[in-house]
Amino acid sequence: MSVVRDDVTQSGPREGAGTTFRTVEWIGDAATGRLRMIDQTLLPTQFVEIDCDDVESVWQAIKRLSVRGAPAIGVAAAYGAVIGARSRGVSDPHTVRQALSQAAAHLSTSRPTAVNLFWALDRMQAAGDAALAGRQPLLESLLDEAHAIAEEDRAMCRAIGRHGAELMTDGDGVLTHCNAGGLATADYGTALAVMFSAHEQGKRLRVFADETRPLLQGARLTAWELVERGIDVTLICDNMAAQVMKEGKIQKVIVGADRIAANGDAANKIGTYGVAVLAKAHGIPFYVAAPSSTFDLSLTDGTGIPIEERDPREVTEGFGRRTAPEGVAVYNPAFDVTPAHLLAGIITERGVISPVDSHTVRTLMGTARASS
Structure with missing residues (x-):
């Protein structure tokens, strides 16, 4: 893995980055190219891109959250599969296909919750089989498939933004939790895509971003993206959400998701379930925004x-400073599941699922991922 630093390292957002940065991109051709990603662990104080040219560096980038967000993880894994497929040479197509399988198996162990990871790797395996059966250039076919996954995600995010913007009213206060913006996808985001699209339509929103303990994705990433886009954003601690709702400052809540079951139950960053309960108590509609690739209809x-349960040090030594006594027990689940009955709707690229139940999910998502 190599590091590519931005020309300017600063404490605030980069001017114009809201329209120019690529969270995940491929540099070069199939045989010698590499995967380039923003190292999100360093934002917002540093903008650093990392280049990966072996499977292990891609695995590590996913595991340590250099790349995060279900759609972005899927795209990164797809490109990682291309890198893995060529790792044992490219002269024999069967060797390339075997290397692809090994790479996919390893990448699938990086993180367990985001279903886009497995969805993308399944697509890459299927593309490899099709190319081998059709005697097509295998490595080039794999890169084409990875590009297609990235482009489809960009299109889905834009469509999510358009559908979700119709739910927004000029002057709305909107609460979001964690980061579901361009940094979590190939381009525009899911939950933040709704806000970006509404903003582009001239609707004035006031966004409240939960800081999102313990890794502060809301503070470090969501606030950064919204400031760059010129959207009114106020950062709050996670435990302030109820008070902000009680004060009447929130009209809608919109979050992303990492996996959605067939009945609409949605896994998202830890703390999301609590926000949904608070929204229900205050009569505020709670929406999830996610592409069809995030649905797992097998569940x-x-x-x-x-x-996923993550390293206890994320809680006891967040960002390198110990804030808890040595030896204290820690429980650190990275996600929770919000029951479907707490959701006003799920905003997808195909439209808004509402009411949220097994029937409406399957009606709109009948061709979404059906196995894990």
């Missing part, structure tokens, strides 16, 4: 969604 409900 009847959210009880089957695997929940």
